[in-house]
Amino acid sequence: MRSPIRFGNFDQSAAKGFTSVAQHVATLFDPSANWDDVARIRDRWKGPLAIKGILHPDDAAKAIDLGAEAVIVSNHGGRQLDHSPPALVVLPDIVDVIGGRGEIILDGGVRRGTDILKAIALGATAGASGRTFLWGLAAGGEAGVRRAIEILRLEMDNAMALIGVSALNALTRDHVRRKSASENARL
Numbered sequence: 001m002r003s004p005i006r007f008g009n010f011d012q013s014a015a016k017g018f019t020s021v022a023q024h025v026a027t028l029f030d031p032s033a034n035w036d037d038v039a040r041i042r043d044r045w046k047g048p049l050a051i052k053g054i055l056h057p058d059d060a061a062k063a064i065d066l067g068a069e070a071v072i073v074s075n076h077g078g079r080q081l082d083h084s085p086p087a088l089v090v091l092p093d094i095v096d097v098i099g100g101r102g103e104i105i106l107d108g109g110v111r112r113g114t115d116i117l118k119a120i121a122l123g124a125t126a127g128a129s130g131r132t133f134l135w136g137l138a139a140g141g142e143a144g145v146r147r148a149i150e151i152l153r154l155e156m157d158n159a160m161a162l163i164g165v166s167a168l169n170a171l172t173r174d175h176v177r178r179k180s181a182s183e184n185a186r187l
């Protein structure tokens with residue numbers, strides 16, 4: 001934490017610093033990848049398939065239609081593409097279009113157990129997190145990661161007791177207060 005940020009995977013490459021690492025990573029993505037590739041992977045991989053990075057209901061439906069068991073609603077933690085919407089904002093529309101045909105994992109911005117409860121209340125099967133565990137790892141190694149998981153679990157338990165819900169499947173959209181259009185307009 002006291003030294004400059006470095007990306008171990010790119011130590012040997014010419015990419016240095018945030019901007020050039022981001023530019024280098026962008027060159028590793030294949031922009032011609034499309035749904036035919038998903039179909040091909042589905043054909044070859046017989047285990048469970050989850051497609052990550054879904055932010056649009058049409059893409060969520062397409063992923064499930066092609067045989068994926070789950071979609072991971074995610075903008076990769078907001079570290080890739082400027083202006084992509086937060087996963088939580090697009091989650092309810094994706095839940096509506098999937099309609100129980102597959103699992104929906106909310107990824108990004110989960111910092112507390114309550115964030116997972118909000119995702120489940122809005123219809124997700126589960127919440128996922130990246131940086132929470134990374135920070136646990138940085139602070140305390142494997143034990144730190146275990147502690148981060150434990151903190152999330154305790155926060156979920158505590159919040160469920162406070163809102164009077166004893167099982168995750170009792171959470172409904174009514175447990176989350178969503179801004180009305182007029183409140184949004186005032187912002």
Ligand SMILES: Cc1cc2nc3c(=O)[nH]c(=O)nc-3n(C[C@H](O)[C@H](O)[C@H](O)COP(=O)(O)O)c2cc1C
Nearest residue numbers: 052074076077107108109110128129130131132134
């Ligand atoms: C250090 C780091 C490396 C990551 N590498 C990948 C990756 O290779 N592929 C990927 O799909 N997402 C990657 N992610 C994104 C995470 O899987 C996840 O989408 C994101 O961290 C969720 O947001 P959160 O950190 O707010 O929980 C990475 C995240 C971090 C922090």
